[in-house]
Amino acid sequence: MAIQSSIKANLYKDSVSLMRISQVTVARTGVQRVTLLMGTRSNKEFLQQAGLMSPALEDAKPGDIMIVVADEAPEKLAAAEREIHSLIVGEEPKGGPAEAAAEAPPRSISRGVAIADHADLALISVPGPYAAAEALKALRQGLNVLLFSDNVPIKQEQAIKRVAAQKGLLVMGPDCGTAIINGVPLGFANVVRRGAIGLVGASGTGLQEVMCQIHRHGQGISQAIGTGSHDVSSEVGGITMLQGLDLLAADAQTKVVAIVSKPPAPDVQKRVIERAGKIGKPVVICFLGGEPAASAGDVHRTSSLEETARQAVALAASNQFERDDGAIEALVTRVCASLVPSQRYLRGLYSGGTFCSEAQTIWRSVGLRVRSNAPLAEADRLADVEASEGHTAIDLGSDEFTVGRPHPMIDYGVRIERLLKEADDPTVACIVLDVVLGYGSHPNPAEILAPAIRRAKAAARGQGRELPVICFVCGTDADPQAYETQKAMLADAGAEIVGSSSGAARAAQAIASRMAADDNATGRRVMQGGER
């Protein structure tokens, strides 16, 4: 393979823009491989490992774009490289002399503050190594911060949270994917009505699912405060989660508080529960994947996202919504009737990390062994993330799948590939997919996913079996992608639509249990190491 490398100096572009340029270049020039990365140390290591590093790139600085094109046919390289350069330049604003003379748009937070209408929040999604610096600048200038960026050094995270606490400002994140502050959706966020329920959460998709269910059951959200996944570690101490609780305690519109998080470090957990008991408002706590705990006083403990939404709605409106158990039961019976005995295993292919943990929690609760790239127990870690074993739940949003490509909520490519691969596996009983709507996510996921589901099902049918695909859509009727349309398109492709992440996991679990029970009943149980 012939490789050609060059540098575009002094121009930062985020990975999504670079990805877009790569895709367009491949489409237009037919070159086999285009890799565009900023010249950071870790990106250079990545190129090294991929065998794409060259001496020409050694001098690249973090603010330079590294350009690598590769093809069997060397004559294609120059054209591809020209295309890349023109796309990079083409993305820059251009205009006549008048525009050229006009001022460049603001680059710094200071200038942003100077021209903004009383800015009070910075939404920061720059690369992790730079993110805390921008957050600190924002805090010093009186802004609250939502830090979407991940890979922020822990010392810097601690430093910015200290300054924020001193100033009474909020740092949501690092690694905070979603929030709704005063009705303004930030990051990946669904459109939900405003109401009496305030949320605090260390898990992005968990918050999204809970707020969507609350909305779908007629209630609304006062505030949704994301904390980022590291906040509840003992190093950070749950600073933001505790601060969020205080904010919601003081917020007049908030009548009920719900917390969604992976289990915090024990000391943090204790502090959060203590604080929750003292704010004078009912609090629903879901530490997903943790040990079940008893409710006490105004603190209600739940163990699934659906249960969390139900409790919160019940407390806010005293009309607890019904679980769709009947519908799920019918679905399970219908699906199982179509399966052949070899179809025993569940495969969850999630774009939301919280959904992946929740599925594991629900599946494990009936004694299934679930392997994952993000396992609840280390012993269940997949040896090879590309190869499922037994019951498997994959978080496709975790680092091993997202280096150099957009998140699976935006780019369904990796997930569709995996879906087709699983469809080829005769031991698969059903596949579970989440479809996340809202701002930040793919503008029309069903349009991409429905044909892929058709192909997967057809492939299985070609091998003499049915492949049930269970989907749940995390979204609302007010989301830009239109919830009902998305569901209809997926159902039309033959997907089984379930109303919640928890319901989807329960349905899958019931299918697995029933297939195993049928197996037992017919005395053909084979110990394959997939169950315990």
Added chain:
Amino acid sequence: MNAAPSALQNKTSVISLGASDLDRGVESSGAPLVRLRWQPVGDGTPEVAWSLAQLVGDTTDADCLGSRIDRANAEVLERILTAQPVWVDIAAHASEVWPDMGRTLLHAGPPIAWHDMCGPMKGAVVGAILYEDWAATPREAEQLAASGRIRFAPCHEFGAVGPMTGIISPSMPLFVVQNKTAGNRAYAPMMESGGAKTLRFGAFAPEVIEGLKLIETVLAPCLKAAVAGIEGGLPLKPLMSQSLHMGDDVHNRNTAATLLLYRAVTESLLKSSISRDLVHETLRTIGADDMFFLSLSMAACKATMDAAHGVPFSSIVTAMARNGVNVGIRVSGLDGQWFVGPADIPVGLFLPGFSEADANPDIGDSAITETAGLGAFAMAAAPAMVQFVGGTPQDALRYSREMAHVTIGRNPGFTLPMLDFIGAPVGIDVRKVVDESMRPVINTATAHKEPGMGIIGAGVVQAPMKCFVDAVGALATIGAG
């Protein structure tokens, strides 16, 4: 826990930076949104970004390092704006000003040793040695310079500034400018006439040395008498202010300022007892060189910026200077240090027969004018200047607008008619340069890289980011220490 519920009390108004698409919800909600065109700051390393963030001021935390810096900078700005540079005298010889200088040659830019000097500066050193009669031939002069028996030092460290190579030797006469507010004095050598062949561009031919002698024996005594005849000296700030309104930037264009100086000295010279021939010779010299005023402009800026130097914690640049190899900056709160980076080749027009291949990297102390908020910072006043870089008058306005993003104030004493008489931006803050990744622009002449070849063009150049990044690092260290 003293969390005030401020996050939820205000109407949410968002500044967004980084990956595209994450603020779509903000946009759709109708909340105010400013999307930044974010780029990594400074040289692009995360370390600099973090250092810089430590230096941001905070109105609710007076003790944090950034707030200390802000207060120091306010003091510095006050000193700059209240400076009153006045041309008070001519020193007949530099050795009068610095009696202990012995065989010292002052040069432009940050410190540099003989063997590291660029061609033009070496040429000027040879010329100055010949002028001082310390050697008889250029070859002997070079040997002497290399022998270690000549001391080299930056003009800036002596309260002086020199254009281009900026060489000041003990016999040279100097303009003396006093800042009446702070009392300090600044010095600059006189402009040689003689086109391309001048010591400041590294020429040392016999006629160059003769020109220097003429300055010493004719021009200096006459101008000394002239300034003595102006009661209280000649206030330079009003003169420079007026020149801006007449199309000068008082760095690379001094046509108007030179005329105003000519007017000021004419009457004084005629009233003096100086012979008619010498008066004529003096006026002819001034009148023949559109750039004659530059020495006074530089000295005025130096007198201003020296008064602003040495305020602890201040992040304001008090000197930008180039020795033809490196650019160095001095920062008010970081006394005794130069922060250097490699000098670029100016971008601009070349005289017929020359090209960028012949050009020496940026050289001279004249960027003291930009440091004081003139030159390229006041480019809006001098639209004719942009022809050097093939630009339009709009570009001239853009320079002045952009430089406002790296400065802390505006000088009401130097207004820009084309920008509705707003004051020229002044007070370069190393923090802002790094934060905006915007290097200060400098108007400059271009020297030939070989000694003795003289001026080959003019244009604009930018100070290297490394100077500012290093200064930010040094300021952050104060905080850590």
